[in-house]
Amino acid sequence: MDKFVIKGGKVLKGTVEVSGAKNSVLALMPAVLLNNGKNIITNTPEVNDIYTMMKLLKQLGVEATFDNHTLTLDSTNIMSQTAPYEHVKKMRASVYVLGPLLAKYGKAKVSMPGGCAWGPRPIDLHLKAMEKLGAVIELDGGYIIAKSRRKNLVGARINFDISSVGATGNALMAAVLAKGESIITNAAAEPEITQLAEYLISMGAKIEGVGSNILEIQGVDELKPADIENIPDRIEAGTLLIAAAMTKGKIKLTKVNSKHLNLVIQKLEDSGAKLRYNNKIMEIDASRIKPKNVDVTTSIYPGFPTDMQAQWTAFMSVVPGSSTITDTIYLDRFKHIPELTRLGADIEILRNSAIVKGVEMLKGATVMSTDLRASASLVLAGLAAKGTTEVLRIYHIDRGYQRIEEKLQALGADIKRVNTKEF
Numbered sequence: 001m002d003k004f005v006i007k008g009g010k011v012l013k014g015t016v017e018v019s020g021a022k023n024s025v026l027a028l029m030p031a032v033l034l035n036n037g038k039n040i041i042t043n044t045p046e047v048n049d050i051y052t053m054m055k056l057l058k059q060l061g062v063e064a065t066f067d068n069h070t071l072t073l074d075s076t077n078i079m080s081q082t083a084p085y086e087h088v089k090k091m092r093a094s095v096y097v098l099g100p101l102l103a104k105y106g107k108a109k110v111s112m113p114g115g116c117a118w119g120p121r122p123i124d125l126h127l128k129a130m131e132k133l134g135a136v137i138e139l140d141g142g143y144i145i146a147k148s149r150r151k152n153l154v155g156a157r158i159n160f161d162i163s164s165v166g167a168t169g170n171a172l173m174a175a176v177l178a179k180g181e182s183i184i185t186n187a188a189a190e191p192e193i194t195q196l197a198e199y200l201i202s203m204g205a206k207i208e209g210v211g212s213n214i215l216e217i218q219g220v221d222e223l224k225p226a227d228i229e230n231i232p233d234r235i236e237a238g239t240l241l242i243a244a245a246m247t248k249g250k251i252k253l254t255k256v257n258s259k260h261l262n263l264v265i266q267k268l269e270d271s272g273a274k275l276r277y278n279n280k281i282m283e284i285d286a287s288r289i290k291p292k293n294v295d296v297t298t299s300i301y302p303g304f305p306t307d308m309q310a311q312w313t314a315f316m317s318v319v320p321g322s323s324t325i326t327d328t329i330y331l332d333r334f335k336h337i338p339e340l341t342r343l344g345a346d347i348e349i350l351r352n353s354a355i356v357k358g359v360e361m362l363k364g365a366t367v368m369s370t371d372l373r374a375s376a377s378l379v380l381a382g383l384a385a386k387g388t389t390e391v392l393r394i395y396h397i398d399r400g401y402q403r404i405e406e407k408l409q410a411l412g413a414d415i416k417r418v419n420t421k422e423f
């Protein structure tokens, strides 16, 4: 098992390229189950979640290769509609195969994703959407067993109580091959879903309202294979910008999409950092500022992403004064707080808020990653802390950040990956 050893206090400087977005490829990959043939997805990050989805798709019969950030997925010979526990337990996004399998093959057996590192993460909205489209769902032996009532799914109105990225993606992938019209209201409008809709359109799907909260779909009989260039990872970009802000650095990000980062940019500017950007390049200069406290409340896109909450909390922990960081998406996503406290942070949890009293300096210690974004916050804290910080269980960060230590090293950070027997 690997750990990071970070000697804090280095000012980050220089230029790095942002990788492709993990969460959007995780939605694009299962979409190939809707067609028969060879699909190519470029700008795919080399992160463990992508390998997990590849293994799952291979299990279903997809021929998959991944080379130089290019995924080639051939869906000609699908032999199975079962997503087993061994893959699904590693990654919730595996549930994305439910919609496409059901729409194309009339049946799917998908292991229930189970618990998560923080709080319950239900899939009721996914299942309700499938039922609306004409599926019969049974839960048996830890599996979702779904069958289409008729030969094909049938178009329907799907009104989501809560805006859900995963449930919108699943409903969309099911509706594109359903007979007739479907309308999804309160649909997620995250860039990852917008890109999925665009990918489906390039396969021949008929979808209107892309990028909005109402999606109108006219089902088609079949979809053809298609290629797509994946969008940049807005969460990786945001994490690197905060790394610069926390170390009083000055960095430039290339291959980024600043339009996906509006509120993160706003909050960084509110903290005093100077940002300059166009569509593909972003620069942040925090070298001459005395950072200010900035409260943050997470919300659905285009709000402040819950996937940046832990990193912002780490940032505010070294800005003297008080800040409140509230998560409205996941009410108990605070596993990083006790670990940040081990580094000297002064943070109290009050319901779904972290009340942060910024300290002058964090001090290096050994800390444990508990989930993907929590581990990113610990790395950021380690970069800003005095002395040496060891971040254990970094397999969490490897799920979603492509060799983050190499990017940080390129910016001048003193961070090393070390193989260890410690857990």
Ligand code: UD1
Pocket (backbone or CB within 6 Å): 023, 024, 026, 092, 093, 120, 121, 122, 123, 124, 125, 126, 127, 162, 163, 164, 165, 166, 167, 188, 192, 306, 307, 329, 330
């Ligand atoms: C996706 C992202 C994840 C991000 C999250 C919120 C991927 C692979 N993952 O996760 O990184 O943190 O969006 O932006 O893209 N909910 C229900 N019932 C459901 C589904 C969701 O109640 O059936 C609730 C969740 O508990 C949560 C909210 O809806 O409170 C939003 O979750 P959702 O958007 O579904 O998250 P994911 O798609 O799992």
